[in-house]
Amino acid sequence: MIRSTRRKVNLAWWLEMLAPLSIGFGILAASVLLYLRTQIWFSDQLMTALIAAIGLALVLPIVALILGRRRFISHREAAVRLESVMHLNNALSVAEDELAPWPQPPMKPMVRDGFGWNWRRLVIPPMVAVALVAAAFLLPVRPVEAKIEVPNEPIAWQEMEEWLEELKEEEISPEDKIEEIREQIENLRTQPEDEWFSHSSLEATDSLRESLQRALEQLEQDMTTAERTMTAMEKYSSAMSEAAQDQMIQEFQDAVQGMEFNKLPPTPQVMDALKQMNLDPNQMKQMNAQQMQQLREQMKKNAQALQQMMGQGQGQQGEWGNNLDDEEALMRMIHGDNWREGMGMSQQPGQGGVERGRGDAPMFHNEDESQLGSKDLEAVTNEDLSRAAPGDVLGVGEAENNIDEAPVQVREAGAVGSAGQGGETVWEENLLPSERAVLERYFK
């Protein structure tokens, strides 16, 4: 009986020490579990986490035992407890001291140590711990997505450098011009890193990129034009009219001039060759055909490279230089995709040629819209109307409505009491002055 009392009290002390540890374990386990569930890799490490949790849970009773041992009661204290509760007149203590024999145990085997279990204290702490862990398992948690590697610098810089590198590799533009652009990019890069993505820095980047892209696109167009005109004049000048030839020559010269004044002009060698090129049929015969061929191929190759850089299609090379036998094919070559049947040498609508054709102006009634590179929409605001440029927000004004103050009168049928105002709006607002003069003269 003394031993069972002692075991009971010591067990109660152990459970008393275990209660706060179990709550602490529950809180810790729930917190760790919630955190781990936010990690993507947790599902793979679930078993490891479970084993760790079980291991920690097994350590807790040992810790509780170590903490509770100093409060455990001795055999003597258990004896005193029993004799006190059972009113044994300290017979057990005397027997422990060997001064009297041990008293007879009571008839009923039930130990009456005067202690009952405090079930609330026993059950609540582990229940709280289990509830916390269960809540950590059941709470909906979204795993943190894997971090996306954010480039350290704006992507536009890398894109522009790739273009410049491509220009350098293909030897399209001279290095000094390429370096000029590179220096501008480098100037942006030398800013403090926390300002790389500032508004001003990004605006400067966009501006530089757009200007570079325009220059490259313009260079590509000019090279394409130059190559085409050179091919046309070389091979089909005899089939062209004089006006068409002049047109070709003019276009070639415009293209060369455009390339010369481009931000990224062709290499000096190509530029010199282009300047020396004379597309006059009489002069062309005296020129080195092989050189012309090389120049044309160089133009073609550079134009293709530029088109690939800009992410455009394969271009409009097709087989237009191979199977041209008549003026229609030439027209196709000259007009490109805008060519329609009946279109003359000139690209102006409704002018020249035996077959006048439909006279469609460019960009009208065309199946495909012209690629002008102007799909980007940019909102423009102008808070300071005093500095508003034409084309920006012009202004906001207040004006009275045009109110017809003419009295309304009812007369005989068909008669008008007063002539209403507003009819002059037709020629006042919508007609050109010359047209207005014609109408006035006509109706007067």
Add this chain to the structure above:
Amino acid sequence: MSHPSEAELAAHSQKVKKLTAALNQILYGQEALVDMVVTGLLARGHILLEGLPGLGKTELVKGLSKALELDTKRVQFTPDLLPGDITGNPILQEVDNRREFVFQPGPLFTNLCLADEINRASPKTQSALLEAMQERRVTVLGQTHTLPDPFFVLATQNPIELEGTYPLPEAQLDRFLFKLDVHRNNAETLEKIVMNRELGVEPTIDPVMNHAELQEIMSAVRTVYLPDVVSNYIARIVDGTHPGQSKAAAGIKYGASPRAALSLASAAKARALMAGRINASFEDVKMACVPVLQHRIILDYNARIDGKTNRQVVGELIAEIPAQAMNVPKTLKETPSA
């Protein structure tokens, strides 16, 4: 210290039981009182009896003296009682043709001194009794005279008619082992008294034990084993009478002295012997708490205003302080013992 054997204890216990039985024949309906008086005697303590007149306090003392074959003297304390009247005075006498002062012992020189209405005597006379109670000797004119052994003082006081009385000082109160309240008898007891007593006729009682036996028993009381846990219990109870040491002590101004602890131990041993046990126990201490402590604590003003009595406070103290000083974990709770 050697402890008495169970046989010795049994023999002593039997004699004490005879004594209490004999006394219960004298005083009807006061078994508890008789029990405690005998306990006090065996513990060699003085006893203060407080009760209304006519309850048999004097008869008890007389019966006790007859049963134990002890010399008894009764002193009626009055306001004009002088110290010499109880201790004794030197009287000028002619001895061998010479005149000299010869000490004449007073009524204190007896085994059993009944001090009736002790609170009516002057403080001076009370203090004369104080030395005798504590030292068991008196000093008169520089000469110390030892009192007989055993020497007991059984004092009485009236709880009413307090006008013109001198409350016993705390120092003297502390020297009484017990303060016992003598309660009135119920109707059944009164009927028995009427049936068996006559006014003015003292009841007869045969001697139960002689002086030597009493001394032997009293010596045996001192050898009763006091377990350390019981000593610890006594110490915690006495300590709990001091302000701030327990909830029950909230209304106590001054607590009990170490003499109270010794008194408790002696009383517990006496009770153990009376029960034939070799050791004093928690139960013995609990039984002795109220008589030992109730006259040794002083309540503060608030407690007295609240109507608390010393007896109530001691009762609360016993209920509050557990017999065993053991920290109980919160996972266990105390259940009422069967």
